[in-house]
Amino acid sequence: MLLMCYCLNTSVAIYPNGSGDFSTVFYFPDMAKDKKRFAEVKMATETDWPGRWNHVKRLLERSGPFAHPDFEPSTEILTFMQETCRILVIGAGGLGCELLKDLALLGFRDISVIDMDTIDVSNLNRQFLFRPKDVGSPKADVAAAFVNARVPGCKVTPHYAKIQDYDESFYRGFHIVVCGLDSIVARRWINSMMVSLLNYEDGELDQTSIVPIVDGGTEGFKGNARVILPGITACIECTLDLYPPQINFPLCTLAHTPRLPEHCIEYVRILLWPKEEPFGAGVGIDGDDPKHVGWIMQKAQERADEYNISGITYRLTQGVVKRIIPAVASTNAVVAAACATEVFKLASSCCQPLNNYMNFNDTEGVYTYTFEAQKREDCLRAPSIKCDHQTVKSIEERTRENLKKTLKELGLKSGQEIYVADSTTPNSLTFVLNLGTSMDVGTENDVRAAN
C-alpha cells in the first residue's frame, strides 16, 4: 500500500526499499536547503524545477512488488501523466477540493472539474480552495483558478454545470473519472453514462472503451473509496443496497406520539406543508429559503409546545429539512487521498488498483476494511440503441399528463414498447408490454423488462 501526504515542504513516503521490505522514509528538508530550493523555483523559467517530481519518480522509474505485472518502469510514465492523461473530477466540494489539490500535486496537469453549485459561507471551514470573497461564485470556477495559480504547469478546466448537461462525447474524452459527490442519483447517472460508453464486439467487451471510475463518498466520520471498471467490476448499481437507507420516522409517531424536536419538524414537512401550501399551490420546500425554513420552524415550535418538547432551532429545522449530515474535513481528506492514489495507480500501473471497495471509519479509532464488491450478472449493460439526447426534463414536461392515464387510455397493446426515462440514468429503459387476459385488471398485466 502506498501512502503519501503533502504538508508544506514535508513529504512522507512509505514505499518498499530495494530489499523488498517496507521502509518508512521521512524527508524534513532543513532550512538552508529550503531557501536554496525556493531560489531555484523563483529563477526557473520552466515549471519543472530540479527535484520537483522526485517523489513520484521513485514510484514510476523503478519496479516494486506491488506493481502491475505489465508495469515497465520508465520516464515516459510521468510524461504521459503530465501531457496526455485527462482526468475528470466530478464535484468541487469537500472531496473535490481535496481531490484537485492531490491530483495536481501528483503531477496530473489536464484536469477538468464539473460542479453545479456556488460557494456558501458554510463551505469555508473545509473547502479550502475558497475564501470569504468567493461566496456566491461557482465552485468549479474558483477551485480551478486557485489550483492553476498555486500549482505551476497545472491546467484545471472548470465546468459550472450539471453532469446531465454533457453528453457521451464529453465523457468519452477522459482517461479516468473521479467522483466526489454527495448524491446517489448523480452517482447512478454518471455510472450509467460510463457503462453506456462501453463497446461490445460479438459479445466481447472492447477494453479500450473502458473509462475507470474512482468514487469517493463520506458521511460524517465514515467514508468509502472504490474503483469501478465499467463492464468488468461491480458498479454503483450492483451495490445499491450498500447505501444506508435514509432515516425516516414512522408516520404514526409523527402524527400521534412525537417525542423529539425532529419528529415535530418532520410532521410539518411531510403533513402540514402539502396541506397548507403556505407559499402557493405546488410550491416545494426550498431548504435554503429562510422564509420556507422559518415557516416550518414556527409550525414545528407550535407542535412542540403542545407535546412539551424542547429544542426546535432554525439550524435543526434546516438540518432536518435538508437532511444535513455534518461534514468532517479529516474524513474528506483521507477518502480523497485514497481516491487520488487510485487514480495515480490506474494511470501509471505502478501498483495494482484497489480491488475494489474500501470502507473507512474513524468514529472510534481508525478502521479500514477492503473487500471485493461482487458484480451482479443482471446489471447494466451498454444498450444496443442509444437514445437521442432529449433531456429527461423536456420529455417529462411534454408527457406529464400521460402519467395519470391507464395503459388502456393510452391505447397500448401487447407487444408494444414503453421507454422509461429517469434521473438516475442518461439512457432510457425499454419495457415490452405483455398483457394478461383483461386490460381492466391491473394485477394481471405483466410488464416485462426487455433491457
Ligand SMILES: [Zn+2]
Ligand atoms: Zn453493475
